[in-house]
Amino acid sequence: MRHKDDIVLRPACLFAFLKASPLILLAVTLLFLAWWLSPYFILFSLAACGAAWYRILYIRSIRYLIAVEYIRISYGIFCKRIDQAEMFRVKDFIITQSFLFQLFKLMNLTLISTDYTNLIIYLRGVPESDIVDIIRSRVREARRHNNVYEFN
Known part of the structure; x- marks a missing residue:
């Protein structure tokens, strides 16, 4: 069930x-080889082409749901x-942007958590936004709500 605050x-x-x-x-190269050498290419x-199409569909099927209490990746x-x-288990944030990502205003967001099954959570290829500030405020609120205190 989704709420209005979910992203x-x-x-x-x-x-x-x-x-x-x-x-x-690779598909275009093989097509040129079929033109010049043998039609079996x-x-x-x-x-x-089928593998490229599947990869595009797979990447586009990824959903990152950022709720008030959890992050769900499907x-x-x-x-x-x-x-x-x-x-409340999210501990740190890392934003990486290659040169191409900076040109097209995309980013990779890496969340480091204390959860043993999801130590590192990747949000890849998302549009550049203020999502880190939103997650940071939700982490603080979840920690306060669950009485979780961190000692260094």
């Missing part, structure tokens, strides 16, 4: 395309998997 993020289309670009380049080109096309981490 849903998805990897950007451009991020999915960038991740599938090596397979797309078309089959390999179609296989590479992904998969044929087999769904849902990972969930409590908000």
Whole structure:
């Protein structure tokens, strides 16, 4: 059940395309080889195209639900998997942006938690926003609500 305060993020289309670009380049190369050498390379080109299409769909199927009390990540096309981490367990935030990500205003957000099953939570290819500040305030609120205090 979702509330009005929940935030849903998805990897950007451009991020999915960038991740599938090596397979797309391979498909185009194999298509040129089919043109010059043998038409049997078309089959390999179609296989590479199918793999690229699947990768784009897989990346676009990822959902990051940032609720008040937890972060839920669901992904998969044929087999769904849902990972969930409590908000009060989030310990640190890391934002990384390559040069291409800076050009297209995308970011990778890494959350480090104290949960043993989800030590590192990756939010990859999300649009650049103030989501870190929102998560930070929700972590503080969840810790205060659950009486969780951190000692260094």
